[in-house]
Amino acid sequence: MLKLAPSILAADFKKLGQQVAEVSEAGAQYIHLDVMDGAFVPSISFGMPVIGSLRSCSDRVFDVHMMVEEPGRYINDIKEAGADLICVHAEACTHLDRTINQIKEAGLKAGVALNPATSLSVLDFILPEVDMVLIMTVNPGFGGQKFIPYTLDKVRALRRICKERNLETDIQVDGGVTCDNVRELIEAGANVFVAGSAVFKGNAAENTKAFLKIFEEYEV
Numbered sequence: 001m002l003k004l005a006p007s008i009l010a011a012d013f014k015k016l017g018q019q020v021a022e023v024s025e026a027g028a029q030y031i032h033l034d035v036m037d038g039a040f041v042p043s044i045s046f047g048m049p050v051i052g053s054l055r056s057c058s059d060r061v062f063d064v065h066m067m068v069e070e071p072g073r074y075i076n077d078i079k080e081a082g083a084d085l086i087c088v089h090a091e092a093c094t095h096l097d098r099t100i101n102q103i104k105e106a107g108l109k110a111g112v113a114l115n116p117a118t119s120l121s122v123l124d125f126i127l128p129e130v131d132m133v134l135i136m137t138v139n140p141g142f143g144g145q146k147f148i149p150y151t152l153d154k155v156r157a158l159r160r161i162c163k164e165r166n167l168e169t170d171i172q173v174d175g176g177v178t179c180d181n182v183r184e185l186i187e188a189g190a191n192v193f194v195a196g197s198a199v200f201k202g203n204a205a206e207n208t209k210a211f212l213k214i215f216e217e218y219e220v
């Protein structure tokens with residue numbers, strides 16, 4: 001099933017709760033929460049208190065994208081705040097296997113994120129252990145950037161590897177995803193689509209529905 005994960009980074013922070021409720025009611029399956037520490041990426045976004053406050057606004061999957069050095073330090077706190085799925089960057093974990101296990105032992109779904117220039121080879125041994133791989137389609141740190149075209153090949157290659165290994169791993173794409181390029185990403189093998197600006201700039205409910213309508217073209 002194809003899933004939309006609106007990234008609240010592009011929402012109006014004055015009415016965050018309302019915006020999260022709006023996209024949830026419009027049918028988005030995930031809420032994508034970008035936690036940035038000012039070290040792994042240049043920006044600082046928000047953390048546990050904001051995630052915790054939003055939990056009562058939506059019953060959707062809270063998908064926390066940790067752009068944080070050594071995120072293992074925060075797994076329990078992020079879980080307590082209400083996360084369902086935690087995705088950590090391979091580049092930010094000295095002990096990636098340990099961090100993935102920490103997430104799973106906390107009873108949550110575990111994902112690993114890769115920057116655009118990071119090779120898929122880092123997944124060789126960890127792939128069967130994770131529920132999702134997040135392929136960054138921009139360099140992490142900011143919303144509203146332009147999609148990097150070569151990441152399409154990376155998605156295709158990862159879907160091929162998953163098929164060869166008989167794995168039904170979710171492939172999430174994040175950065176510069178729009179209604180204009182989402183079909184290419186679906187055809188490349190992605191199945192979870194993060195969209196910040198393309199959802200929250202303008203009417204968030206209508207934009208959500210526009211993505212879901214495209215997804216229907218691919219549902220059998």
Ligand SMILES: O=C(CO)[C@H](O)[C@H](O)COP(=O)(O)O
Pocket residue numbers: 007009010032034065067138139140141142143144145174175176177194195196197198
């Ligand atoms: O992880 C992220 C940035 O690092 C965001 O999820 C991403 O940028 C979404 O925003 P947009 O759809 O506007 O590109």
Ligand SMILES: [Fe+2]
Pocket residue numbers: 007032033034065174194
């Ligand atoms: Fe993200």
